[in-house]
Amino acid sequence: MNRFENVDVVAALEQLMRQNTAFYRNDFEIDKEIIGRAAASDKAEDRTLLWMSRPSGTHCFRESDVYLQGTRQHNTWKFYGEQTRDRVLAYAVELTGKVRGVIRGNLYELDYPQHFRHVAAEAVQADNIILHYEKGDREQPAGLYFDGRPDPKLGAFLRYEAKPNEPEHLRELLRQEQKGRAQLAPGDFKAHVTALHDGMILAEAQRIVAGLKDLSAPNSPNKTHFMVELSPYFVQIASSKDTDRLFSMLPYKSLCFTGMKDRHGLYAVIGKDENRDKEVRRPRASIRRQLSETKQAQAPKKAPARTKKNELEV
The missing domain is CATH 3.30.1370 (Ribosomal Protein S8; Chain: A, domain 1)
Structure with a gap:
């Protein structure tokens, strides 16, 4: 496993995608939107992503969401290891900034079969979700239905995210992941x-x-x-x-x-x-x-x- 520093993130991931993804390559257009929003965020946790290429499509998630039990991101990341024999290329992506309009960052090669098992073993429980609206947030149990309609007081619905039961446990877990990746040898992309x-x-x-x-x-x-x-x-x-x-x-x-x-x-x-x-x-x-x-x-x-x-x- 290697790390690749200060790369053009979108261009690099597209090259990787073309080595493994034969069908549903339009998924990568969604990935580019996610990467663009993440690069514009002022939150450090938004700028660390996990990305995978499969024979039929790609996925891009915030790393913090993948490590929360029961989330769509957590379940999807595990699925291709547990339920398929797909060849999966997986990388951690750390966005470092924009240079002349190009999103730069570091890529870290992941051993997907090992990594999805690690995610399954270490993920933190998340029994509640936070609903984000244009004028504020509302918290509710993860299993409670919501439909994304505007709230009479909080306005238009924006997004939702899982809330970890033990936020400090999750932060420490992500710190250890970052520390481990830093030990990877630099590679020639x-x-x-x-x-x-x-x-x-x-x-x-x-x-x-x-x-x-x-x-x-x-x-x-x-x-x-x-x-x-x-x-x-x-x-x-x-x-x-x-x-x-x-x-x-x-x-x-x-x-x-x-x-x-x-x-x-x-x-x-x-x-x-x-x-x-x-x-x-x-x-x-x-x-x-x-x-x-x-x-x-x-x-x-x-x-x-x-x-x-x-x-x-x-």
Whole structure:
């Protein structure tokens, strides 16, 4: 786990989102609004956030809300660890200010499987909520219904927040979280994004290899080939270069990627006589390839070649 200091928060989180979130990317527009309001707040607790990227969407919450039992933020933060197998990228975000209109801050990498369990174990009870109106506040039990209508005396409803039963316990908990994050080693953000992207391709290769090993008999429509569907999340995110890299990591002589007649998706297909007792191939980047990529980057860009997508029934 690393920390990344003095980054453009919105730009950095968007780069991270694009390594993991394939669908419902518009969630990030909501995150940007939350970050903008937090950066404008004069309360320190508003400027420390927890952010996550999932294959289908993102979430951004105040850290203090995540550590309050029973809140929507607390339950959502735990949900993807307890109820799904989603790959989740999670970060703590400390907003430090605005420079020429850009929100700056520090990002702290979180081990999400470990962190959601920590949140579940350490969260503080919150039996009451505070309703904020334009002319004042009102407190009521957390389970009591409210509908957000204007109050005759307090005016328009603005928002609500949970009230910790032990405020000092929560403050100490958040201080310890901040202290722990400060111990993380400083990281290179660009290298971190590259590593996440490489990890996405490797994870897909491992999933396909494992899936082909698990098949007991050819499962293509005419039972002549083994096949595993490429993850729709991977297909949505991956470039053609990424797909080529994936292909090179799969250790099969008869391998092809193809669509299937009358089926959605893209499939990794191998012959029924192929040896499936193999591991992922990890090609090493050659000097020639590095030189070639450098030349391509310097050369004038050409219009992309038109490709024809073939569909096979195997």
